[in-house]
Each structure stands twice: as structure tokens, then as C-alpha cells.
Amino acid sequence: MTKKEQAIAAVDRYSDELCALSDAIWDHPEVGYTEKFAKETYCAFLKKEGFSVTENLGDIPTAFCGSYGSGSPVVGILAEFDALPGLSQKAESMVKEPVKVGGAGHGCGHNLLGGGALAAAVAAKAYLQDGHVGTVVFYGCPAEENGSGKAFLAKAGAFDRLDAAFSWHPGDCNSVGMGSTLANYKVIYHFHGKTSHAAIDPELGRSALDAMELMNVGAQFLREHISTECRVHYAITDGGGEAPNVVQDHADVTYLMRAPQLPVLTDLYERVTANATGAAIMTGTTVDCEFVKACSNMLPNVVLAKVMQKNLEELGAAQYSQEDRDLAAAIGATIAQKGSFFRVVASQVENSDRRTELLKYADDALCEVVLPLGKESTGQASSDVGDVSWVCPVAQISMATMPAGTPMHSWQEVAVGKSGMAHKGMLQAGRVIAASVIDTLSNPDIVAAAKQEKNARTNGVPFASLIPDGVKPSIPVMA
Ligand SMILES: [Zn+2]
Incomplete structure (x- = not known):
């Protein structure tokens, strides 16, 4: 031996x-x-x-x-x-x-x-x-x-x-x-609107749910104009509540974007984020972007x-x-x-x-x-x-x-x-x-x-993490 x-x-x-x-x-x-x-x-x-x-x-x-x-x-x-x-x-x-x-x-x-x-x-x-x-x-x-x-x-x-x-x-x-494998970014888009009675005062409400839905519709159209190697997935993680007669003042959607190289991924991320901004403008709401994680x-x-x-x-x-x-x-x-x-x-x-x-x-x-x-x-x-x-x-x-x-x-x-x-x-x-x-x-x-x-x-380029400075792992609070 x-x-x-x-x-x-x-x-x-x-x-x-x-x-x-x-x-x-x-x-x-x-x-x-x-x-x-x-x-x-x-x-x-x-x-x-x-x-x-x-x-x-x-x-x-x-x-x-x-x-x-x-x-x-x-x-x-x-x-x-x-x-x-x-x-x-x-x-x-x-x-x-x-x-x-x-x-x-x-x-x-x-x-x-x-x-x-x-x-x-x-x-x-x-x-x-x-x-x-x-x-x-x-x-x-x-x-x-x-x-x-x-x-x-x-x-x-x-x-x-x-x-x-x-x-x-x-x-x-x-x-x-x-x-x-594909590099990816995981990002949560948090939409913020204004509640109102959906039947009596609809003009006073600004729907975060509408904004999120429009962003997602934008993503479907975007798919036709991105490289076939890219992937865009999302999950609705907060639909704004269970009452249809209350205009939703909050809604969250989590996006996972994938691309074979970093420049393509950055471009994809910017275009998805532009959808979020556009949807917020259309609906009179605001949106915050929370970067969760990335990998190369x-x-x-x-x-x-x-x-x-x-x-x-x-x-x-x-x-x-x-x-x-x-x-x-x-x-x-x-x-x-x-x-x-x-x-x-x-x-x-x-x-x-x-x-x-x-x-x-x-x-x-x-x-x-x-x-x-x-x-x-x-x-x-x-x-x-x-x-x-x-x-x-x-x-x-x-x-x-x-x-x-x-x-x-x-x-x-x-x-x-x-x-x-x-x-x-x-x-x-x-x-x-x-x-x-x-x-x-x-x-x-x-x-x-x-x-x-x-x-x-x-090409001799040293490793640079795709995770922005300050972003921490999402560690659940353990009992
Ligand atoms: Zn595994």
C-alpha cells in the first residue's frame, strides 16, 4: 500500500x-x-x-x-x-x-x-x-x-x-x-403607499400592491429583451394584507436575478430596479430596495x-x-x-x-x-x-x-x-x-x-465580492 x-x-x-x-x-x-x-x-x-x-x-x-x-x-x-x-x-x-x-x-x-x-x-x-x-x-x-x-x-x-x-x-x-453556474443577486423591493376605504375614499389611497403588480408585469415584458442565459424569478412575500376593501399601504416582492457574468447581472439588476421605480411613480407610492445576498x-x-x-x-x-x-x-x-x-x-x-x-x-x-x-x-x-x-x-x-x-x-x-x-x-x-x-x-x-x-x-483580476459593504447575512434570531 x-x-x-x-x-x-x-x-x-x-x-x-x-x-x-x-x-x-x-x-x-x-x-x-x-x-x-x-x-x-x-x-x-x-x-x-x-x-x-x-x-x-x-x-x-x-x-x-x-x-x-x-x-x-x-x-x-x-x-x-x-x-x-x-x-x-x-x-x-x-x-x-x-x-x-x-x-x-x-x-x-x-x-x-x-x-x-x-x-x-x-x-x-x-x-x-x-x-x-x-x-x-x-x-x-x-x-x-x-x-x-x-x-x-x-x-x-x-x-x-x-x-x-x-x-x-x-x-x-x-x-x-x-x-x-450563474451569478445571482437577491433583492427585496418594499413598496409603501397610503391606506383608505377602497369603495368610499379610493381617491385618497395609494396602493403598494398595485405598484408591486405593475413591477411584476414589467418583469414579464423585460424577459423578452434580456439574454437567454439570464433568469429572473420573484416571490410575493407580502401581499399587503387580507382585506380587499382596504387600499394596501405595504407590499413586498423578493427578486432573484441570475446571469453568467457580473456586468450582465449588474445591468439586469438596474433594469429590474428601474421597473420598481417606474411602478412606484405610476402609482404615487415609494419603493425601498433591500439587498439580501449575492453570489459569483x-x-x-x-x-x-x-x-x-x-x-x-x-x-x-x-x-x-x-x-x-x-x-x-x-x-x-x-x-x-x-x-x-x-x-x-x-x-x-x-x-x-x-x-x-x-x-x-x-x-x-x-x-x-x-x-x-x-x-x-x-x-x-x-x-x-x-x-x-x-x-x-x-x-x-x-x-x-x-x-x-x-x-x-x-x-x-x-x-x-x-x-x-x-x-x-x-x-x-x-x-x-x-x-x-x-x-x-x-x-x-x-x-x-x-x-x-x-x-x-x-484575467488576473482579484476576487471582489458582489455583496455590497454593510450587507449582513440574514441570520434568524435563534431561541
Ligand atoms: Zn445542495
Whole structure:
């Protein structure tokens, strides 16, 4: 066994503890910035393992990091642990059935994401303990969903010490991410009007609800004249009250705007805001704009992606049991429309010399094959890993922890979050990340080439957060 193989074998020694930790996080679903249980669980584990832990990272109560080793290079492992509101679901149930009505649930598999990252951290520690130079830093990043925790941490300089970073996401296939993501802005428009009796004194009222509706109509027309890569979504977060006979003096709408590059996003934001101003003028109301959060587009890094691809191919997919396959088939049968694995297979095998072989697996209930490295592409979603990718080179993998075709943020994803297939995928992701961290720690050429690529992609422009100064994370008051 090589030193690298010996270090990766550490994951096996910790597997029961890591699976129990992931299950405990699943059992305590906490939404963005309220992840107190998760933070305490992870920090206790890291301290027990001799990591030097910094809490309250970036002045965010549920953000932390734990580092091990000393000197360069410094390699980060990014972990998440937040749940999604409203997605409470019983484990391994074949129907949509909440544990707690209206409760949160792990609909994005972040209980596994954090556990797999921790598996990689203990293996990297085992490597460093063996007399190797370098530092590994495990990052506990809160509020990936709706809060862009990493974007606030990046703005606070939390990733500045890194030479490279790795992460993964639970998914329905085994592949290395080559997609960029869209940058986004989340902004609340607060409209203010004047109440009056809607029948007796309508001329005295100025409706904030009218203004908000006109702004939204403006957004529908705007869609025709923006780049097709952009996205504009909104949610009415305050409709002005329940009484139709009172002219509404308040109304709020939350906008999420996405674009592939910053200048396009800034232009989109200005045009949406002009709609709000115009709607306020039309209705004799006023509007305030509250900036909630932003995140940067993801910069892929081919150098690090190839390091991960090589390790993913060498270590292979997780070794699932027949029981895992049977559960995947049973849960898979409840999914009406097949999702991403089939899209990934279709797009990634197109030009592959393994096309015929790979298409044989396209109907499998559980992905047990490693997909070839795909072409660079732009996805439609956003991720706060984007901000980290502007600070240092980053690569990520997807590892199968759920049945093929499972939509993200679905009850089915929550239902399998503590299953054997989830545990096996999580531990295998940890091994692939550990192998990639060890390669990066031991080979200075990888860091140099990855940094050179990142600088070429940014034209050497240093990271600048999209979050305006003074904007703080939306941290709910915790009891
Ligand atoms: Zn996620």
C-alpha cells in the first residue's frame, strides 16, 4: 500500500462514526444560519481529532473551520449541512409523508455533503500525520440554500489562505463537475403607499400592491429583451394584507436575478430596479430596495478537475449491495419524470469513445459507473461555491447517493438520505476528495498549474465580492 492508499483507508476506520454523524444531522434538519446542532457536532468531532478549530468564522455564528498540519500548500475541503424548509419526510417511505408537517428536511443531501467532506478531512489528516508538509482546512459553510454562506465568508476573507479547494455534492451519478453556474443577486423591493376605504375614499389611497403588480408585469415584458442565459424569478412575500376593501399601504416582492457574468447581472439588476421605480411613480407610492445576498459565477478549473477525474476513475463508484439497488428501484418507481442522470448521460457520452458502453447503464436504478470528464458548460442554477472559485482554484464531484433520475429538492431525495446507498456514496466521495487533496499537497506543480488557469480565467483580476459593504447575512434570531 502506498502512503496515499494508507491515508485513504482511514475513511474505513471512521465509517461508522461518519455515517452516524450524517444520520444525526438528517435527524436534526436546520435551515440556513440556524445550524447550531450541526456546528456543535462538527466542531466536537474536529476538536476530538486534533484539528485547530475557529468558530464564528466571518462573524457568522454557525460558520467554522478546522485546520490540521502546517505550512504550504493549504488545501480546503468545503462542507455544507443546511436543510430546506418544508421538505420534512420519513426515511425510506415510498410515499410523501413528513416526519413533521411543515418541518424542514434534507432535500439537497447536505447531511451527506458534510459527512463526505469530513471523511476526506480525516484521511488528509492521516496523510499529514505521516510526516508530510502542508495544511488541510475543513470549512463548515452554513446556509448554502437561500443564504449564500460561502459568499459572505469569502467577502470576510475566510478562504484567502487557500491554494486550492475541493468539494462534492450528493447526486444520482458519479462525475466531475465541469459546469459553471450563474451569478445571482437577491433583492427585496418594499413598496409603501397610503391606506383608505377602497369603495368610499379610493381617491385618497395609494396602493403598494398595485405598484408591486405593475413591477411584476414589467418583469414579464423585460424577459423578452434580456439574454437567454439570464433568469429572473420573484416571490410575493407580502401581499399587503387580507382585506380587499382596504387600499394596501405595504407590499413586498423578493427578486432573484441570475446571469453568467457580473456586468450582465449588474445591468439586469438596474433594469429590474428601474421597473420598481417606474411602478412606484405610476402609482404615487415609494419603493425601498433591500439587498439580501449575492453570489459569483463558478469558474471551472480543468487542472483540478482532471486530478479528481483520475482519482474517481481509480477508486471507482461506491460498492452498492442488492438491497441498495432494490431500494433505488422502488423509490425510482415513484418518480414520474426521469431527471439528471439521463441528461448527464446523454450530454456526456455524446462524444465519448465509451458511448455504447455507457448507454447500457442509462436505465439502471442506481448509477454504478464513472462518467467521463464532460465539456465545460454553463448551468442555470447558482452556487456559493462560485465565490470560493474566484479566490482559489476549486473542483467538485457528484457521487451517487440516490436513485438515478431523482430530482433535487424532492421528498424522494430526503427519503433515501440515511440509506445504505447514501452512506456508501458519501464515504466514496470522501475517499475521492481525500485522494485529490493528497495529490495537491504532495505535488507543487498541481497548485501552480491550477492557479495559472484560474488567473487566466479571471484575467488576473482579484476576487471582489458582489455583496455590497454593510450587507449582513440574514441570520434568524435563534431561541
Ligand atoms: Zn445542495
